[in-house]
Amino acid sequence: MLAVTDEQWRRLLWARTFRPDSVAQAYAQRGRRESLLNEQGTLFLVAADHPARGALRSGNDAMAMADRRGLLERLVTALAHPDVDGVLGSPDVVEELLLLGALEGKVVIGSMNRGGLDGAAWTMDDRFTGYDAASIAACRLEGGKMLLRIDDQDAGTVATLHACAQAVTELAQHKLVAMIEPLPYHRGAEGTLVLQQDAPALARAVTVASALGTTSAYTWLKMPACDDPDVVYGATTLPCVVLGGVPGPNLAEQVASWGKTLRQPVVRGLVIGRTVLYPDGGDVAGTVDAAAKVLRAATEGLPP
Template sequence: MFAERLAVVTDARVRRPQSIVELARSRPRGAIGDRLFLVAADHPARGALAAGSRPTAMADRGELLERLCAALARPGVHGVLGTADVLEDLLLLGALDGKVVIGSMNRGGLAGTAFEIDDRFTGYGAEAVAAMGFDGGKMLLRIDPDDLATVSTMEGCARAVDALAGRRLMAMVEPFISHRVDGRVRNELTADAMVRAISVASGLGGTSAYTWLKVPVVPDMERVMAASTLPALLLGGEVPADRDAAFEGWQKALRLPTVKGIVAGRSLLYPADDDVAGAVDTAVSLL
């Protein structure tokens, strides 16, 4: 059945490409409220296809879309974060009606490359987000004290914050302090590192009125989240070895006043037991 739906998507891309924009502008939109639960699906565009022990889990687009549709259909899921290719597939599948949609902006820092920290804006721009009737844009900001390319990424993020705010759209910033370890970029998941990253991210651009943060759960989250008054969403990260412990960490962090929800991708789309609906329902119940 899903293969037939995918065939319709490809047919529309070939015969009626204009229908993508038409669907985007005419669809019922979602609303950003006091609590927000989003599913993330922007990993493939950065060349990050692994999920848990499966190195190419996200390489099958049909399977990814089927899992996304299953997740988006669950009660309590407010929307999705993704790149244009994924979001347009979901539009053609009818999965974005009534959903909050966030476009992923900088995907140029391909995973495992020498230029990973120089994270160029190769995805959505603020103008494209607005033209599609979406609700905001998300950007990744990895701050490597030893990599000069960090400053160009910071500047790109600041410009994106301004461009989104000028259109009254959410600017979702995902900040980390990062280092190269054995040639690979690794995020420093400590309280001190996240306090510094959040402090930098909060000050990007000429206004923070529309800025939200996307942050991992790390030790001492009370001190981490005290670094800013901006609303924040918890990121899901990798597929956890201990899902119960991960959910417990989310639950504790969700009690903090600035934490307003969750953005999770691989940890829910590719759970160890492959029960997408069960993983999503459990995570939604934490809100």
């Protein structure tokens, strides 16, 4: 794994304290690539917006993502892989990567709503506490991502629906990608949120998200791999990326299982976080490489 050296760490902390203006300079000077998609017509992003909503656990380690230097080292390692196109992150993480020089020529998607803190009573009322459309445009990012958890029995869902629709409209006015992650939930017997992974629930979430905003021209969807992708991904014409989800007990099997979903005609790539950043055994580079190979194999021959 690539290290953030002591000197890099000192310079980062110094810039944070004494040169806050260096953040704006880093945004302005970041080299951008010409196209959102790579030469294969796909998009492979690493996600790092979990800490912003207090979700620090990965596997059995409840505090995995609390170690910021360790998180940045894992991100720098993943971003160094030639098949990784960029990052999806909250402003603080994006800015640290910028100051470390890790985002040159990379796609950057800014995370927008992180107010629905992990485990909070108000979690479904997912307020926009990160980037907004204006700042995404001003910071020269490629787009914004929003989480849309849908629970028909939780009134907080409607406020999030409305806020997401506004964000889609505002991003489209700047001709920027609006990446929506629509996930259907219900409350379990003990009151905990449970993700509904059946095809009807996922397809319904897809259709709701697809219609948000005054135009869908710049909307992308971020959806999980599933057992019946023909139904779920057949519910939209919008470009989709497959999310990695929570790391499972058998990483190789989990990565391989994405293949069927990745072969759907509307699917254009992967967005993976903890699965590649915190693999069992700690081989971040190897796990990223395995995911990249699955994506390449599944999408070979896509029109660019």
